[in-house]
Amino acid sequence: MTPGARTQAAIEILDQVIEAARGGGAAADTLIARYFAARRYAGSKDRRAVRELVYAAIRRAGEVPERGRAAMVGLARDDSAVAAMFDGSPHGPAPIAADEPAAKAGTAPAWIGKRFKASGIDAAEAAALVERAPLDLRVNLLKCADPATLFGDLGAERLADLPQALRLPSGTSIEASEAFRDGLVEVQDAGSQVVTLAAKAAPGVTVIDLCAGAGGKSLALAAMMANAGVVLATDTDRGRLSRLPPRAERAGASIIETRLLNPNAEAEALADWRDRADVVLIDAPCSGTGTWRRNPEARWRLTPTRIERLVDTQRRLLGIAAPLVRPGGALVYIVCSLLDEEGAGQIDRFLVDHPGWGVEEPIAQGRPRGQGKRLTPLHDATDGFFVARLIRAC
Template identity: 60%
Template structure:
């Protein structure tokens, strides 16, 4: 592909990503993979260049543009070398017309800015995320894993965490294939740490998804005890099985719950669980480094639905805890409605529950919980709180 043809390919992809964001379709990385699957003529350098152009244009545009050309012109007008590639040649975009305006630059959509939990370091929200690894203590020690990754750096106060440069091909490594490590953001590792799961406990990961935090809990439990991974989406839970086998976490039990009737499927566990992790569905505002087009998908109405769903999940999760048990609530979100406000509302509804301090170094105390941000902590953005049921 010529450099100009790469620009046109980027525009085509951005058109698809913008339409998908408006319609609730597949994410950008899925659309990029599909695009190149049908275009085998594109070499590895072409794919990498187009992917970089796509994400650079997405990161620059705070509000969702009307077209891919608008998004790309916004990027090109800041880069004369790129603007020159709009030359109208074969497979190239038409020249930029005098007065043609590109997408406006920005980080946070205007309507969302006053809802953020803190004046978040906005440039860090759209920076490139590193690759964090969690050493799987069921199979290896940090020293054993470090030998496989000479470029890895330790993460302060997380003994099982290692950090690699952005884009490191971890899944091609022998250590990953043998289950010695999992790719997991340091913020997610802190949330698993806050659960304080121990061998012999009964633990439920309520919104387990593909099981990243479930596997961290399994390692903390040293494979001993009872660990449930629960979710309402079969395809997500199906991804946990192969990961658990690779990690040697064969004691995990999966629970496929019926959406809107979860309490019925969990009733047998009421009053018996030591720790419940509710990593609730959320706006994903803390993960924009990895999914920058998520800004274009979020609307006020969608945020309202998410806040209501988070409250509903907390309410059916609470009865599972034994007296004195702990519920850890977490979201990869940076809005107060999903974090501090959600926990405050739960405590008002459940008088027998209290919030307890979380003794750890990173993050900032934020209401009843802690807030992690990319700029302050070098992690994805998270709010999490530890709630205790009265004895």
């Protein structure tokens, strides 16, 4: 593909991404894969170059652009090399007119920006949310006792306050590596690893991972517990939860049990676990504002109504989790959001609604936010998270 053809391909993909963002369609990664599945003539360098253009345009535009061309023209206004690709060549985009509309540069839609400000996220913190993220790995200590032996040839970096973590440059592929195939490592952001430490899981304890999804945190908990005790992983999404058993087998995590729950009937399905768990961990569904480094188009999908629904879901999950905790046990609440209504505000309301519960510092890392801790890309070089650790009275 010529440079112009690559740029035109990026414009066409951006049109699809914008339409999907407005209508709740597929993610950008999926749309890129589909685009090239129908265009086998494009080589690996072409695909990589087009992908880079697409994501550069997405990261640059805070508001949803009108069209893919406007997003790419905005990028061209900032980069003369991109502007040169609008050359009118065969299969390439037409030259840019002097008065042609371009997507405005920004970090987030204006309404989200106001909520960030109210939640203590300044312009510099917000800008870091759309920078490219590195590839973080969690070394599975059930199978590998020495992380230093892994991926040194790829420039792996040890993280001082997270000895089981490795950091590799953005774009590194490790899925075909022997270490990944053998379950020695899992892809998991360092921030996700840090907030899981708030469970303070030790060998022999009983933990419920209430919103386990595909089980990233369940696997980390099993390793923290040295494969001794019980991790009950539950979710209402059959497809995501079904991915956990093969992952657990690959990782050698034999203490994980799974239980599929029916939406809005979770409490009934977990009645036999009342007052039994040493720890209940809620990695709650949220706006994902802390993960924009990896999913920058996600900020185009948010609406105030969607956040209201998520806040209601989070509150309901906290209510389901509380009776499952044994007296003296802990409830760990996690969201990959930097909005107070999903984080510190939820905990404030929980403590009002549940007299007798207290709080403990959940993790050493991060900065205090309300009754919990917050991690951000700018301050902690991780995805953004809020985490709190609540203690049930004996």
